[in-house]
Amino acid sequence: MAESATRPGSLINTIYGEFVRRLGGWISIADLIALMAELDVDGPAVRSAISRLKKSGTLLQERRDGTGYRLGPAMGPVFDEGDRRIFGSLAPARLEDGWVVAVFSVPESERAHRHQLRSRLTWLGFGNAAPGVWLAPARLLPDARRMLERLRLSSYVHLFTSDYAGFAELSEAVSSWWDFPAIEAQYAAFTAEWQPVAEELRPQPGIDPVLAFRDYVPMLTQWRRLPYLDPGLPAELLPADWNAIEARSVFTELHDLLAEPSLDHVREATGLVRS
Incomplete structure (x- = not known):
């Protein structure tokens, strides 16, 4: 399992995003600790991660039959956006559809917002063309607009759509503008980690739900970052040996094999029902 995928908070986010939202939106701390134990994360580490997620507003404590947690009210749009990026079309953008350009200027007295803008635009997959000038395929415009409005950063930014008109070879x-080697390194790490799992599972007639859960959660946690860091540039602009194609194939196969049995396991283990 990749280092980023072993962080308890990242695994908890995956459990909420992929399962708890579909099963009523709330889970008891006892059930969450039991599920995390299946991922080799102990109780103290889970409680520590929950504490950090509460402080950030990601989770809210709510008592039902016992103590449990649901997602904070601001997190619904964030996870909905994640669904669109992670499970939506993985096809490259079309060059003829053009670009979205974000231009921002932040006063020195508010430079913390400047850092936030840079990090969030990078997270969305924007490339940095010049100081204060970021761009991405035009299909990322809705995601950029929602992000800027949600974080109350829209007053610093002008958004344009455009075509490239010269002069360098695009x-x-x-x-x-994008760090291709860094993106390719993450795709390569994902493929090296999970392609053998796909090859092992492919011929099996049925997959045990518990084992599916143990593979699916860390796999999805590791994958989640990649559709953001990779904006899905048009194929004609990518390196000839672009390794995202192989990684996406591995992800799609494992998602098809593991998602439903994993959800069945969570439902069986917790008694929660589909909402």
Whole structure:
């Protein structure tokens, strides 16, 4: 399991995003600790991660038959956006659809917002063309708009849609705006970790729900970052040996094999029902 995928808070986010939202939106701390134990995370680590998620507003404590947690009210749109990016179309953008350009200027007295803008635009998959100028395929405009409005950063930013009109070779320009080697390294790590799992599971007639859960949660946790860091650039602008295609194939196969039995396991283990 990749280092980022072993963080208890990341695994908890995956459990909420993929399962708890579909099963009423609330889970008891006892059931969450039991599920995390199946992922080799002990109780104290779960409680510590829950504490951090409460402080950030990700989770809210709510008592029913016992103590449990649901997602904070601001998290619904965040997870909905994640669904669109993670499970939506993985096809490259079309060059003829153009670009969305974000131009921002932040006063020095508010430079913390400048850092936040840079980090969030990077997280959405924008490339940095020049100081204060970021761009991405035009299909990311709705995600960018929602993010800027949600974080109350829209007053600093102008959004444009455009076509490239010159003068450098566009394929060379984008290689300086995005860090292709860093993105490819993460795709390579994902494929190396999970392709053997897909090959092992592929011939099996049925998959045990508990084992499916143990594979699916860390796999999805590791994958979640990649559809953000990779904006899905048009194929003609990518390196000839772009390794995202293989990684996406592995993800899609494992998702198809493991998602439903994993949900069945969570439902059986917790007694929660589909909402």
